[in-house]
Amino acid sequence: MITYKNVCKKYDDVTVVKNLNLTVHDGEFVVFVGPSGCGKTTSLKMINRLIEMDEGTIYIDDQDVNKIDGDQLRRGIGYVIQQIGLFPNLTIKENILVVPRLLKWSEEKCEARVHELLELVGMPYEENAHKYPKEMSGGQQQRIGVLRALAGEPPIILMDEPFGALDPVTRENLQDELKILQKKLHKTIIFVTHDMDEAIKMADRIAFMYDGKLLQVASPEDMLRNPADPIIKSFMSKHVSTLENQSLDLKCKDVMSTDILLITEQKKAMEIMSLMKQKEMNWAIVVDEEKTFKGTISLQNIKKQGELTGVAQDLMDTKAETILLTADAKEAFNRLMKSRAKFLVVVSENGKTVGIITKSIITEKLANVVWGDLDWVL
Ligand SMILES: Nc1ncnc2c1ncn2[C@@H]1O[C@H](COP(=O)(O)OP(=O)(O)OP(=O)(O)O)[C@@H](O)[C@H]1O
Ligand SMILES: [Mg+2]
Missing domain, CATH: 3.10.580.10 (CBS-domain)
Structure with a gap:
């Protein structure tokens, strides 16, 4: 469970995250959505302390993240970003094993983990493990980015626009795969996007941010039916008609x-x-x-x-x-x-x-x- 308690972040005089309170439950898929600059990335990075908060705190279960060593904290939390961030000079296998190696897993366990993870996304070990990132398509690289985040078996995964740079078809495929993985693995995932379609498709609950404030947290359906703010409503306008039209019940x-x-x-x-x-x-x-x-x-x-x-x-x-x-x-x-x-x-x-x-x-x-x-x- 991740709990934000009165979390604030300032840059100079500007407060970019304003008194954030939110609980994300174990195994839940929460999507932070909102326009550019509203504070999504900042809110995400305060969990693994890539950004330090100014006020309030975040608890993982009942541990205050500010009281955990930063490196240790980050090894226990998967993190996937849009720019993929695979190491170009490491093979796919070595990229996947970055965290397990830091955690000093045995060679046997590492080997088994790479096999298992590649299999999970239908990329056979023999064909893929020894390739370098540049020998793979953007979609394949991003898949490896997700596997790398899963490798150390962290209970929590943070994803910041992980599929933002992909073409729509690849993106759709990876979204589907991630949903399937999530059902299998029951990770707690916080996923950032500014794309409402993606949020609706992926989220158990959507957390809508605007100008540093959390305006509403609700399931996609509840948010569609009862947007708490005109801004959310306008963000969702094209989807509202979808929902209403479901009553058309076409066969x-x-x-x-x-x-x-x-x-x-x-x-x-x-x-x-x-x-x-x-x-x-x-x-x-x-x-x-x-x-x-x-x-x-x-x-x-x-x-x-x-x-x-x-x-x-x-x-x-x-x-x-x-x-x-x-x-x-x-x-x-x-x-x-x-x-x-x-x-x-x-x-x-x-x-x-x-x-x-x-x-x-x-x-x-x-x-x-x-x-x-x-x-x-x-
Ligand atoms: N290092 C920094 N110094 C000063 N201001 C910053 C810094 N990092 C972020 N900001 C500001 O904080 C606000 C929130 O930024 P953040 O990156 O969290 O937005 P975001 O919602 O992730 O946006 P996007 O969808 O464009 O990624 C923005 O106004 C941004 O300009
Ligand atoms: Mg961002």
């Missing part, structure tokens, strides 16, 4: 396209091509007599086969995923955004194929209707 049947070409498994390539031509479509869905989904088939694929004597069953691709007509449109949206699939096949509850949802249909129909503007969704 797959509301957003799917029924403009599809169904063909049976025994249909010959020649016939399929001519049906495609009539319908001006370059793909079709293969079904059995009961209209049960069997696969998909594209014009390109038929042409690739060269000879046109085959039947649908032999030419089709069975990889496509299906979704129920009655499922939430949001689920279809999430699945499409997360996977490589270009579309989902919509099936009714009695198993009949009834339509499709593609990325472009859903972006247009769902996102545009529900969220109005798209810039924050994509």
Whole structure:
């Protein structure tokens, strides 16, 4: 548990953190959010005393951080920053092991820890441990930055805009990974961002700061519903409509396209091509007599086969995923955004194929209707 008690920080005559009181519980993910210069980084760095406070104190459990040796304090707290800060002359393994080595872990334990951590984020040891940071992408480096913070098994991790410098897709992936890690490892995390989307996605509770003051601490949903201050409201304005619109309760049947070409498994390539031509479509869905989904088939694929004597069953691709007509449109949206699939096949509850949802249909129909503007969704 981390407890800020009447914490103040001044630079010359300017108080940049004003009487901060806040308790972060064990295993909680708290996000400090607010505009640039509002005091987020300062508040974070006072926990591990990279910045010393002027008044008040911070307790970790019941220990006053001001009474712990600074270096010792910092070894026990993970810290991740935007600029990554990997040591360029150390391999990935040695970067990860900086803190365990300071803690004088045995070579065996260190080796096991590196294996375990790389595995945790799906980066095999053999391929990655002996690389240097410059041989990795920004996203991979930032992942290593997170692992390095976890390496010494600290119960607390501080993260200051850790994904701020990454492209949106990598950023989204690392956010997802961090949430999964957090569920597995139950760390206490304080995460700084000035991006409200990120705060809403990641936080158990959001702590909103403005001009050195903590204006509100609440779960993302509570903050969306009851912003305590007009400034918070304006910061969240584009999200408020999201929440209200959730009552629209869109289902797959509301957003799917029924403009599809169904063909049976025994249909010959020649016939399929001519049906495609009539319908001006370059793909079709293969079904059995009961209209049960069997696969998909594209014009390109038929042409690739060269000879046109085959039947649908032999030419089709069975990889496509299906979704129920009655499922939430949001689920279809999430699945499409997360996977490589270009579309989902919509099936009714009695198993009949009834339509499709593609990325472009859903972006247009769902996102545009529900969220109005798209810039924050994509
Ligand atoms: N070393 C310093 N000397 C003087 N003023 C400082 C110093 N460090 C920070 N400040 C000021 O303290 C205030 C809070 O800074 P802080 O870095 O905590 O903001 P922040 O919320 O993290 O902003 P950002 O989103 O831009 O990172 C700012 O007005 C900043 O200019
Ligand atoms: Mg900052």
